[in-house]
Amino acid sequence: MDHTAKSFDEELQAMQRAVTRLAGRVEQQFRRAVRALTESDLSLAAEILRQERMIDAEHLAAGNLCSELLATRQPLALDLRIIMAAIHSINDLERIGDESRKIALRASSLTHSTLREQLPIEEIKALSESAGNMLRSAIDAMVREDNHTFARLSVQDNQIDQERDELQRLLIKLASSHPEDTNACVDAIFVVQSVERVADHARNIAGYVVSVVEGVDVRHQEHTPPV
Numbered sequence: 001m002d003h004t005a006k007s008f009d010e011e012l013q014a015m016q017r018a019v020t021r022l023a024g025r026v027e028q029q030f031r032r033a034v035r036a037l038t039e040s041d042l043s044l045a046a047e048i049l050r051q052e053r054m055i056d057a058e059h060l061a062a063g064n065l066c067s068e069l070l071a072t073r074q075p076l077a078l079d080l081r082i083i084m085a086a087i088h089s090i091n092d093l094e095r096i097g098d099e100s101r102k103i104a105l106r107a108s109s110l111t112h113s114t115l116r117e118q119l120p121i122e123e124i125k126a127l128s129e130s131a132g133n134m135l136r137s138a139i140d141a142m143v144r145e146d147n148h149t150f151a152r153l154s155v156q157d158n159q160i161d162q163e164r165d166e167l168q169r170l171l172i173k174l175a176s177s178h179p180e181d182t183n184a185c186v187d188a189i190f191v192v193q194s195v196e197r198v199a200d201h202a203r204n205i206a207g208y209v210v211s212v213v214e215g216v217d218v219r220h221q222e223h224t225p226p227v
Helices: 006-038 043-049 052-073 077-111 121-144 147-178 178-216
Strands: none
Touching: 006 043, 006 052, 006 077, 006 121, 006 178, 043 052, 043 077, 052 077, 077 178, 121 147, 121 178, 147 178
């Protein structure tokens, strides 16, 4: 939708570009954190932690653009929904960055664990790939204003919840049979929880697109049952 003031359109576009740029950076950070853990690449884990400040700076910059639009343009209707969706998306993206940091921090302990060969690393990798693909789909939906992606991601989120539960049961059983190194199992459980939360945030981001297109808040609706 074009506005009478061309500068308003330009400011909205700048805001959307900033959010998209942040989203791309966060997705890359998550995938690299998973690779650091699953491939025991501790130099990559350290690099991820160093880059956290860059993501924090982009988060603040995108948030400031949203705040300035609200303060100076006093948007209504669709424009207001676009800006509010951007604000919510930025917050979810920041939390995904936090989960990536947690995964990177646990890469070292899991790499040096005596149980490394018995941990379900491949299963964690597969779960992370599913969550990463959800995040990519949510970002694409945000860019294309595709309000149909949310329903599909809700189904996938339920599937990831089930896989998380299975992995946690496996890790608890492994911990009980190896009391000498329960820390590794606990760390792996936290990693699985972080991955599942990334999927939750991806679902949320797709939900904000629905709020823009349809004017309906679907964040707290019951998840669609798995099929």
